[in-house]
Structures are given as structure tokens and as C-alpha cells.
Amino acid sequence: MVTERSDEARQHLALFEDEAGVGVRDCVIVEDHGLVVFLVEAGEMADAIGPGGRNVERVERELDRDVKLVEDAPSAAGFVANALAPATVNNVTISQNQDTVAYVEVAQEDRGIAIGTGGKNIDAARRLAERHCDVDGIELT
Secondary structure, eight states: OOOOOOHHHHHHHHHHHHHHOSOEEEEEEEGGGTEEEEEEOTTOHHHHHOGGGHHHHHHHHHHTSEEEEEEOOSSHHHHHHHHTTTSOEEEEEEEESSSEEEEEEEOGGGHHHHHOGGGHHHHHHHHHHHHHHOOOEEEEO
16 A cells, blocks of 8 residues: 655654664654654564653654654554554454444543544544555544
């Protein structure tokens, strides 16, 4: 799947790769939430975060925006679960009818985390899942 990125997203992606020294598959800018989301190669999350969160903090200062990291996964279900982290996801069911929807079972106490302030976490997860897994929507159950 070919992912189109804006010039700004390409610049942010290059900045994060230079700061963290890890592979980044994508960068999504969620303007209405002041958020930049980086899709990190599977297995590279600890290096992407850096000691004590140092890499994320440096990039946040440089961009003057919040940064969220999502670890890539080989399956759509795993991808959606990672995109909603740090919420505890108990199960993801992908339903393919007219649209492809991920139904996500999240512990009641983690629903707020999965949604995020103003819906920023679930919005970012939906955008990434649509771009990388052809998932049209995410519904919490």
C-alpha cells in the first residue's frame, strides 16, 4: 500500500529518524489535536522512545507539538491494538462487510485512555489503521 505524505510529514519523519536512529514507517499529523504520530518499525519502540523518553521529549520540543509513537504489527488486529496503546486492549475483531471495521474490546477503566482528550487517540488510531490496514473504522466495545 502506497502512503502519501505531506512535505511537513516527510520533514517530521526525517527529524525523528535522525533523533532516534530508528526506522519510521509513517508520520501522521493530526492538526486539530496538535499531535504528530510516528509509526515505528516493529521491535524498535524502546530505542525510539530513548532512555527516560529523551528522544520523544527532544522531538516534542523541536516540533512544539505532542508526539505519539505506535509500533507496527504484522496483523490488522495487532496494529489497531498498538495504535490504541497505552490502553489495555483485550481483543480486536476485524469485520469485513461493506466497510472494514475493527471492534475493539477495551477495559472499562481504559476507555478514556483509548479515546484520549477530545478523541485525539482514537482519531489518530483510525487514521493510521485506514492508511496501513485498509480498516475504515474503529469501534470500542
